[in-house]
Amino acid sequence: MIADILDGIVLGLQFGLLAAGLTLVYGLGGVLNLGYGQMAVIAAMAVAFARDAGVPPLPAVGLGLLAGGLLGLLLDRTVLRPVYRLRGEARVLLSLLLTLGVSFIVDGYLNWRYPLKALTLHIGGGAVEILGVPMRRGSLVASAITLVTVAALFVFFRRTSLGRAVRSVIEDEEGARLVGIDPSRMLRLILVLSGVLAALVAVTRAMVSPVDVKSGLSMTVFALIVTVVGGLGSVYGALLAGIILGIVNVVAADLIGTYISLIILLGAAALTILIRPAGLLGVKE
Amino acid sequence: MSDRLTGGTFLIGGTEVRSSRSLAGLLIPIAVAGAALALVPLRLGNSRVLMGVAVLGLAYACYTIGFNVIFGSTGQLFLCVGALAGIGGYGAAILADTVGLPIVTSILVATLAATLVGGLLSFVAVRRSLGVIFTGIVTLIFSLSFEALVFGLGDLTGGDTGRLIKSGADTFLRDRIPPYYLMLALVLVFLLVHELLRRSHIGWALRALRDDEVAAELAGVDVARYRVYAALIGAAMLGLAGSTYAFTEGRLSPTTYGFGEVDVVVLVMLAFGGIGTLFGPIVGSVTFTIVDEILIEFGQLRHVAYGILIIGLFLRMPRGLIPTVASLWRRVRGLDRLGAAKSSDSAAGKLEAVSSEARSAE
Numbered sequence: 001m002i003a004d005i006l007d008g009i010v011l012g013l014q015f016g017l018l019a020a021g022l023t024l025v026y027g028l029g030g031v032l033n034l035g036y037g038q039m040a041v042i043a044a045m046a047v048a049f050a051r052d053a054g055v056p057p058l059p060a061v062g063l064g065l066l067a068g069g070l071l072g073l074l075l076d077r078t079v080l081r082p083v084y085r086l087r088g089e090a091r092v093l094l095s096l097l098l099t100l101g102v103s104f105i106v107d108g109y110l111n112w113r114y115p116l117k118a119l120t121l122h123i124g125g126g127a128v129e130i131l132g133v134p135m136r137r138g139s140l141v142a143s144a145i146t147l148v149t150v151a152a153l154f155v156f157f158r159r160t161s162l163g164r165a166v167r168s169v170i171e172d173e174e175g176a177r178l179v180g181i182d183p184s185r186m187l188r189l190i191l192v193l194s195g196v197l198a199a200l201v202a203v204t205r206a207m208v209s210p211v212d213v214k215s216g217l218s219m220t221v222f223a224l225i226v227t228v229v230g231g232l233g234s235v236y237g238a239l240l241a242g243i244i245l246g247i248v249n250v251v252a253a254d255l256i257g258t259y260i261s262l263i264i265l266l267g268a269a270a271l272t273i274l275i276r277p278a279g280l281l282g283v284k285e
Numbered sequence: 286m287s288d289r290l291t292g293g294t295f296l297i298g299g300t301e302v303r304s305s306r307s308l309a310g311l312l313i314p315i316a317v318a319g320a321a322l323a324l325v326p327l328r329l330g331n332s333r334v335l336m337g338v339a340v341l342g343l344a345y346a347c348y349t350i351g352f353n354v355i356f357g358s359t360g361q362l363f364l365c366v367g368a369l370a371g372i373g374g375y376g377a378a379i380l381a382d383t384v385g386l387p388i389v390t391s392i393l394v395a396t397l398a399a400t401l402v403g404g405l406l407s408f409v410a411v412r413r414s415l416g417v418i419f420t421g422i423v424t425l426i427f428s429l430s431f432e433a434l435v436f437g438l439g440d441l442t443g444g445d446t447g448r449l450i451k452s453g454a455d456t457f458l459r460d461r462i463p464p465y466y467l468m469l470a471l472v473l474v475f476l477l478v479h480e481l482l483r484r485s486h487i488g489w490a491l492r493a494l495r496d497d498e499v500a501a502e503l504a505g506v507d508v509a510r511y512r513v514y515a516a517l518i519g520a521a522m523l524g525l526a527g528s529t530y531a532f533t534e535g536r537l538s539p540t541t542y543g544f545g546e547v548d549v550v551v552l553v554m555l556a557f558g559g560i561g562t563l564f565g566p567i568v569g570s571v572t573f574t575i576v577d578e579i580l581i582e583f584g585q586l587r588h589v590a591y592g593i594l595i596i597g598l599f600l601r602m603p604r605g606l607i608p609t610v611a612s613l614w615r616r617v618r619g620l621d622r623l624g625a626a627k628s629s630d631s632a633a634g635k636l637e638a639v640s641s642e643a644r645s646a647e
Contacts, residue, residue: 089416089418093417098595100595104592112586221425224422228419263433266426266433270423277419
C-alpha cells in the first residue's frame, strides 16, 4: 500500500506539473491550449535527436527546454493573435479550436516522418529504499526535479515582482492594467513558461517510461482533466488534483486492474467536476 | 441561471436562407439532396472499397446531424458522439450475436440505451449548470471511459483486435450497394426529423434559447427541459446510426467509434458546413469524405492538411460554409440589410468582424 501511494505520488507530481502549465495559461489569458501535449512531444523529440547527434544528456535536456519555451513564444506570436481580440467564452472556444488544429499538424507530421521515435532517459544506479519500499532511481530523480520546479514556481509567484504582476493579472486584468502592468506581455511570458513546463514533464516522464510521438493527445487530455479537477486557473489546485488522481490511479490499478482503474480515475474526475464545478481549489466565478 | 451558459453558441450561424413554411418547402430541399446522393452508386457501384467509403461517409453524415441537433440547437458541447454511437454499435452487436436477439430488436434496444445515456448526460449537465467547456470536458471523460471499457471488456468487444459480427452476414446488409441506400434513408429521415424539430414549438423554444437564454427563460421557456429533449433526440440518432452501421460493416474495432476518429472529425465536418444549419452536416461530411479519399495515399500527412484547414476555417469563416454563402447570396441580392444588422449583433458576427479585421491588418 505504501509502495502504491509512493508510486502514485511520483505519477501525480508529473500530472500536476503538466496541468500547471495548462492552467496558468487558462487562468491568465482564457486560452485553452489543446496543443499542449504536442509541445511536450516536440520538446521530447528535440532531446532525443540531440542525444542521437551525440550531445551529452544535460545540454540535450537544456535544448529541449529551450524548444518548449520557443514553441510557447511561437504560439503567442502566430495562432493565438486573433484569439486575443476576443473575450470570455468565445476566446476559450476559438483558442481551443485553433490549437486543436495545431495539434493535428504536429501529430500528423511527426507520425508521418518519425512514427517510431521515442525518448527514453536512463538514470543509472540501483533502486533506493524509501520508507522500506525500493524505488527506481529514475522515478526519484523525476520527482525531485518536479518538486524543485514546484518550489521555484512558488518562489516566483510569491516573492518576485514579475510573479506578483502575473498573479495580479489572473486576479483582475483591468486593475493590473491600471497599475501599469501589460497583460499581453505577462501572457507571452506565461506561454513561454508553460512551454518550458511541458518540456520538463516530457523529460521527467522519459526517466520513468518512454515518451513516443503518439503521446501528445493523452498528455493533453490528462492535463485537461487534472486542470479541471484542480480548478481552472489554480496552480496549487492542479498539483493537489494531480497527486490525488495519481494515487487513485496507481492504487486502483493495483487493487482492481488497469482498465477499471482508468475508469475509476475518470469517474473521480467527473464526480469532482459535478460536485464542485469550480474545482478543488478554484475560485467560484 | 449563470451567464457562463450563454456565450458558447458564438460559432452558430443560423443565417441560413429561410425556406418557406409549406410542406413542399420542407420536403423539396431534402428530396433534392437525397436524389443527388442516391446517384453515387451509379458511379462507384462497381468498387466494394469505394462503396465502403461512401457508406462510412453517410454514417458520418448521420453522426454529424445528431451532433448538430445537440450542439447546434442548444450549445451543449457533447464530445461523446463516438461513444454514444458505439453504445449503439457494440450494444446491438452483443445483443444480436451473444444474446441472440433478432437484428431489428437489438438495434432498437441499443438505440434506446444510447438515447437514455445521452439524455442522462444532458440532464446532469443542465442540473449542474455546466457551461460549454465543462459539458465538453464531462462528456470527453465519458468518451474516454467508454474507450477504456471497449479495450477492457475484451470478451464482449474483442478489445484491440476488434469483433466480427455474425448476425446479418448472409443478408443484404453485407451486399455492395443496399447498405448505402439503407444509410441514405437514415440520413434523409434524420434531416426530416431535424427540420420538423426546427418548425415545432421545440424549435421555436430552442431558437429563443440560443438567441438570448435569459430572455427565453423569462418568457417562460423551460430551458432545462428543451436541452434534455434535444440531447435525447440527438443521442437516439447517434445510437441508431452507430448500430445500423455496425451491421453493414460486419466488424467493429476501437477506432470504429474512437474519439479521434469520430468526435474530432464530426466537429470539423459540422463547423465546415455550418453549425446549426439543416444541410451543414451533409455539406461537411460529403466534402470531407471526398477530400479524405483523395488524400488517402498521404497517410498521416493528411492530418497536417486537416490542421491547416481547421485553423483557416475558424479564422476565415467561423460560421461555416452554408451561412457564409447564404449571406453572400443575400448581399448580392441586396437583401442583407436586416441580416447584417442581426449578425453584427451576435457573437458570431463579432467573430467574423474580428477575422476580417485580422485579414485587413495583414
